[in-house]
Amino acid sequence: MCVRNALNSPVTHTTLRITLTCPPMIIRTRALALQIRPWSKTSHMVTWLTPDYGKIVTAVKGACRPKSAFLGQYDLFYTCDLLFYRREHGGVHAIRECVPTTLREPLRHGWRQAVAAAYLADLTAQATVGQQEASAIFALLTLALDRLSLTQSSPCELIPWYEIHLLRHLGLLPDFTLCPLCHTPDRTWLRFSLSAGRFLCPHLARHQPGEAAITLHRRVQPLFQHLCQLPSPPPENHVPAALASKKYGADENLLLGLSRFLGIFVTFHLDVPSAVRRVTFEMLNTTHTQKFALLENCSS
Ligand SMILES: [Zn+2]
Incomplete structure (x- = not known):
């Protein structure tokens, strides 16, 4: 169907108008930081596990700049309250806000626990996919990271x-x-x-x-x-x-x-x-x- 015909069709016309005016969907969710990778000199790509959307990747532009609003707001093994713009077909989402809720600070000091936590986070990142709820795995990883953080x-x-x-x-x-x-x-x-x-x-x-x-x-x-x-x-x-x-x-x-x-x-x-x-x-x-x-x- 050519564009002119498509615009003349009432159904397609409505669909087009919705597509053009629909803002990006903003999602608020709990999220576990699984991996953090440098993206440019000052930006990060962060891989998260969320209960409702499975594995997601967000770009954090300017994350390392001195005045970045994201400084100290996320790190490996943190659970955060995350606000992001969700892309319909997956890929890299844009982050809007991030507030840490569980820091698991002992994992910054006990290297054995940190090594184990890194393995579990990496395995989970490899085994899970995006666009699919993962509440059971989210709860499982939360349990494991909490235990690693609480004991030596x-x-x-x-x-x-x-x-x-x-x-x-x-x-x-x-x-x-x-x-x-x-x-x-x-x-x-x-x-x-x-x-x-x-x-x-x-x-x-x-x-x-x-x-x-x-x-x-x-x-x-x-x-x-x-x-x-x-x-x-x-x-x-x-x-x-x-x-x-x-x-x-x-x-x-x-x-x-x-x-x-x-x-x-x-x-x-x-x-x-x-x-x-x-x-x-x-x-x-x-x-x-x-x-x-x-x-x-x-x-x-
Ligand atoms: Zn048999």
């Missing part, structure tokens, strides 16, 4: 807990159900299919040649289920204590096994670079290849 304990139990619940909210939770015929108690090691997201079992589907699978100790399964049922991050040494109370062998490094599994599973399904997680754990002195058991590190 090792984050080695909090990270697997967060990854499990993030996968659950994304609809990617691994299925740790055991088959009573195939996964009998005498089998210590079980094969888990990465692509199918469950233990290999010929009753459900035959193992395809070349199907990526990893071997897990069977006691990782109840540990996974245990963390899955915890509504808030486990307190320090909670996992070793839970294992001890169930008389699990202290020599088996189950948390390390679960953490290693989650690293592979998250990389496989969320398409995130494995190096970020590896470097995070190296900095936290709890690498997968390290000789010392993670359970021992946690209890020291």
Whole structure:
């Protein structure tokens, strides 16, 4: 339809007038600062997680100028009251106002907690999309960052807990159900299919040649289920204590096994670079290849 015909059509005419006169939509929302990147010498691109609009990116022009209204109003891991002009089709939105409501100041001092928080924020930024509500993930990340900010304990139990619940909210939770015929108690090691997201079992589907699978100790399964049922991050040494109370062998490094599994599973399904997680754990002195058991590190 040519422009003249379009203008003569009453319906299109109305639509055009609305489009031309409609101001940009102003949105007020709570927002968690996930990433801050320099954009020019004085400006920032800030990636936020919001409950109703998922991941959004705002440009903050002149953010670093001495008289900027945004100085001190946002930083990594802050929760802010954000006012922005929403673009209909995503992309970069323009920020109008920003007031911090939760600063989580201890994360500026405890480097271990900051490293863990940076990993969780980066993983969340990679795993979430824009234009889609994310209230459950917003609440999850708020819980995790609050915990990191309030305690000086090792984050080695909090990270697997967060990854499990993030996968659950994304609809990617691994299925740790055991088959009573195939996964009998005498089998210590079980094969888990990465692509199918469950233990290999010929009753459900035959193992395809070349199907990526990893071997897990069977006691990782109840540990996974245990963390899955915890509504808030486990307190320090909670996992070793839970294992001890169930008389699990202290020599088996189950948390390390679960953490290693989650690293592979998250990389496989969320398409995130494995190096970020590896470097995070190296900095936290709890690498997968390290000789010392993670359970021992946690209890020291
Ligand atoms: Zn079976």
